[in-house]
Amino acid sequence: MIHRVTDLIPVVLLALACFVGGYVLLSRLLRGLSSQQPRLRKEPIPPAWYDIVDRRVPLAHDLTIDERERLLRLAQRFVAEKHFEGCGGVTVTEEMKVTIAAVACLLLLHLEGPCYPTLRTVLIYPHAFVPKRAAGASRTGELMRPAIPVVGQSWGLGVVIVAWDEVVRGARDATDGHNVVLHEFAHQLDGEDGVGDGVPLLATGALRTWARVLGQEYERLRDDSAAQRLSALDPYGATSKTEFFAVATESFFERPLQLEREHPELYAELKRFYGQDPARRVSPTTA
Ligand SMILES: [Zn+2]
Structure with missing residues (x-):
């Protein structure tokens, strides 16, 4: 049978559509597979790192052996991939890198x-610093307040800035609900979808409950803050939904029992998102 060229056009278009559709499907599948398997490094973890984490990161004390090993593997990848830079006279040490x-x-x-x-980059100041960025909101929603010293910042363009003395203080007391590294890196997670709005990348179908619960809890903290009522959450979380997620993350890891008791729905959402249950790690007398 002889086909004219015009007869073949629909067939060619259909084949092309199948090819393009198949390519898109395959690339999504491959991206999904790679995103579920973070590439951890093969070389041994330096023995000194175990000691650094023991001394500097009490939050890691209650992890299982497997979790601690994974934490160090993740830290190893972090240290290898990210650029650290000292500011204000700081000489960056291995201890600083591993702790952060x-x-x-x-x-x-x-x-x-x-x-x-x-x-891309972690900048380390010795103590509270005055932001050099112009006034306005970053992509992560962090409010910039020129001329007012701050202890940490997270920029949407690949930079986190921390004050080392605050890193040490925040890590040392693992039950006060204040930890500048947890706070700034919660902002990084929040901004991974390109928008710092207090909504990180969630599992399919999780957005509706997340938006309801965190929206209600944010309003509750605003009311508590206005009435000067004490809360498991720092009043700074009432300044925006972005800050609320960062502050809630600090409390989730450092005051898990109090947060679970006083804000069970919020605790449950954070537990679902992070895939962790810190309240089950700690002794009831420590939080
Ligand atoms: Zn913040």
């Missing part, structure tokens, strides 16, 4: 996907 990486990676312990893919 270990606390930051605590958030990733049971999350699938890459290691802070949008982050």
Whole structure:
């Protein structure tokens, strides 16, 4: 049978559509597979790192052996991939890198996907610093307040800035609900979808409950803050939904029992998102 060229056009278009559709499907599948298997490094973890995490990161004390090993593996990848830079006279040490990486990676312990893919650089100041950025809101929603010293910042363009003395203080007391590294890296997770709005990348179908619960809890904190009522959440979380997620993350890891008791729905949402249940790790007398 002889076909004219015009007869073949629909067949060619159909084949082309199948090819393009197949390519898109395959690339999504491959991206999904790679995002579920973070590439951890093969070389041994330096023995000194165990000691650094023991001394500097009490939050890691209650992890299982497997979780601690994974935390150090994630920290190893973090240290290898991210650029650290000292500011204000700081000479960056291995102890600084490992401490910051270990606390930051605590958030990733049971999350699938890459290691802070949008982050490139961690800047370390010796103590509270005055932001050099112009006034306005960053992509992560962090409010910039020029001329007012701050202890940490998270930029949407791949930079986190922390004050080392605050990193040490925040990590040392693992039950006060204040940890600048947890806070700033929660902002990084929040901004991974390109928008710092208090909504990180959630599992399919999780957005509706997340938006309802965190919206209600945010309003509750605003009311508590206005009435000067004490809360498991720092009043700073009442400044925006972005800050609320970062502050809630600090309380989730550092005051899990109080947060679970006083804000069970919020605790449940954070537990679902992070894939962790810190309240089951701690003794009831410590939080
Ligand atoms: Zn913040």
